[in-house]
Amino acid sequence: MERKEIEKHILRIFHDEFEIENPENDIDLREAYGFDSIDAIELLAEIEVFLGFELTLDEKKQAMEISTLGQIYDYVENLSNSRD
Amino acid sequence: MERRVVITAESAISPIGRSKKEIINCLTTGISGVKKIRDDGLLSNYINSGVYGTIDYDIEYDFERKYRKTMGPVSFYACQVAKEVFEKSGLDKDFITSGRLGVAFGSTHGSPTVQRAIYEKFFSGSKEGFSKIGAVDYLKSMVHTTAVNITKMFGITGRIISSSTACTTSSQSIGYGYESIKFGLQDAMLCGGADEYDTTTVAVFDNLLACSVDFNETPHLTPRPFDDKRDGLVVGEGAGAVMLEEYEFAKKRGANILAEVIGFSCNNNGGDLILPNTEGIIRTIIAGLDSAKISAKDVDFVSAHATATKMGDVIEAQAIHKVYGDSPLVTALKGYMGHIMGTCGVLETIFTLHMIDEGIIAPTLNLDEIDKRCAMINHVTELQQKDINIASIQNFAFGGVNTSLFIKKIE
Numbered sequence: 324m325e326r327k328e329i330e331k332h333i334l335r336i337f338h339d340e341f342e343i344e345n346p347e348n349d350i351d352l353r354e355a356y357g358f359d360s361i362d363a364i365e366l367l368a369e370i371e372v373f374l375g376f377e378l379t380l381d382e383k384k385q386a387m388e389i390s391t392l393g394q395i396y397d398y399v400e401n402l403s404n405s406r407d
Numbered sequence: 408m409e410r411r412v413v414i415t416a417e418s419a420i421s422p423i424g425r426s427k428k429e430i431i432n433c434l435t436t437g438i439s440g441v442k443k444i445r446d447d448g449l450l451s452n453y454i455n456s457g458v459y460g461t462i463d464y465d466i467e468y469d470f471e472r473k474y475r476k477t478m479g480p481v482s483f484y485a486c487q488v489a490k491e492v493f494e495k496s497g498l499d500k501d502f503i504t505s506g507r508l509g510v511a512f513g514s515t516h517g518s519p520t521v522q523r524a525i526y527e528k529f530f531s532g533s534k535e536g537f538s539k540i541g542a543v544d545y546l547k548s549m550v551h552t553t554a555v556n557i558t559k560m561f562g563i564t565g566r567i568i569s570s571s572t573a574c575t576t577s578s579q580s581i582g583y584g585y586e587s588i589k590f591g592l593q594d595a596m597l598c599g600g601a602d603e604y605d606t607t608t609v610a611v612f613d614n615l616l617a618c619s620v621d622f623n624e625t626p627h628l629t630p631r632p633f634d635d636k637r638d639g640l641v642v643g644e645g646a647g648a649v650m651l652e653e654y655e656f657a658k659k660r661g662a663n664i665l666a667e668v669i670g671f672s673c674n675n676n677g678g679d680l681i682l683p684n685t686e687g688i689i690r691t692i693i694a695g696l697d698s699a700k701i702s703a704k705d706v707d708f709v710s711a712h713a714t715a716t717k718m719g720d721v722i723e724a725q726a727i728h729k730v731y732g733d734s735p736l737v738t739a740l741k742g743y744m745g746h747i748m749g750t751c752g753v754l755e756t757i758f759t760l761h762m763i764d765e766g767i768i769a770p771t772l773n774l775d776e777i778d779k780r781c782a783m784i785n786h787v788t789e790l791q792q793k794d795i796n797i798a799s800i801q802n803f804a805f806g807g808v809n810t811s812l813f814i815k816k817i818e
Contacts, residue, residue, distance in 0.1 A: 341472065360542075361542050362476070365541070365542055365543075
């Protein structure tokens, strides 16, 4: 999957599900938007739908270290490549 | 240490409206908030009772997503009345977040809507269904969801009391809030209750043959507290909140004092979990009078619990007569809105505050022919222009829980 497609989709999720408009790539999402662990779990569910496969428990745990949008892009890109 | 406690703000979401003006209009012109039950796609087609105390108007919420994400429908109601009470009270943010203010707020059983959604996924029997149970579903549906969504939204750091004792939930909220201030544990308490639209509660009473079923085509004619033709209770939805403050603090800051809370009691029948109990109610009322340091003859008005069940109303009338004789005027406010379960106590308190302020006492709606077994007390059957100095609001719940709250007009 193309990086641009991932970025476009993640930004749409942030807009539709979290009411966060165009967040900067390297800003701390918790500090800037109060994006907490509850939101992170919901984002993972959205990512599973987007990618079309279920994440393993380890993959989900890895996501808990993420704090910026850029890291989310990297995370989703790696997941996508892992199943190619 | 015993301190005086006053009510300084209120907010209601009731089947007969939100503002004092709307509520007084219904109380003085006999308008009911009971409507035909609306379709829930599950139980409404099977239960016998076809009536419901309904919120049939829109409420404009402006809660940000960071708050909404942990709120089920019941917390929307709760946070809305809390927000309005804070606005009306004039209390500033520094005080609200100081730890000197706490919350006593509950609901009958959290959010049934969210609980139902969880069970639908759970009983789908699939792994996919399991994984669809939301990360926040528990926070939205748990018993204390109203209280803690209020604390989150307003940054409240004081004590939390979240009663869930069915029909005495919000009367306990006010009572325990009152005691928290009276005994110096807090300087202010936001107190109340909320219940969202829910047919499982109707089904429970329906199966106990305790729900009204004879007026499904004429909802405004039921419930009929103390009336000879009463045929059971009508479940309803809504929310209410009041701000309680320590008297000197409220006075010093120039708060608008609506009334003083002068006494509260709560006890249990110590036996059956369903059957109404004369002796239990009598003990509660007497304990409440003792708490208020007044005698029975000092009470001008009793807001009866009176749900319009066959036996409950008779037992309550007997208890009122035993303690008060036929002295205080008695109104059953559920005639106007049905039985809003955990929320009835706070709404009946707010309606009573409005009547105290207006110098009126509303009649019990649909009380056309008094049941002879309930006739020994002083029923209000027509609108009366009368000053209430001291009023009692009494509520009783499944589980044998009884409460008695006493409020006094501020001179």
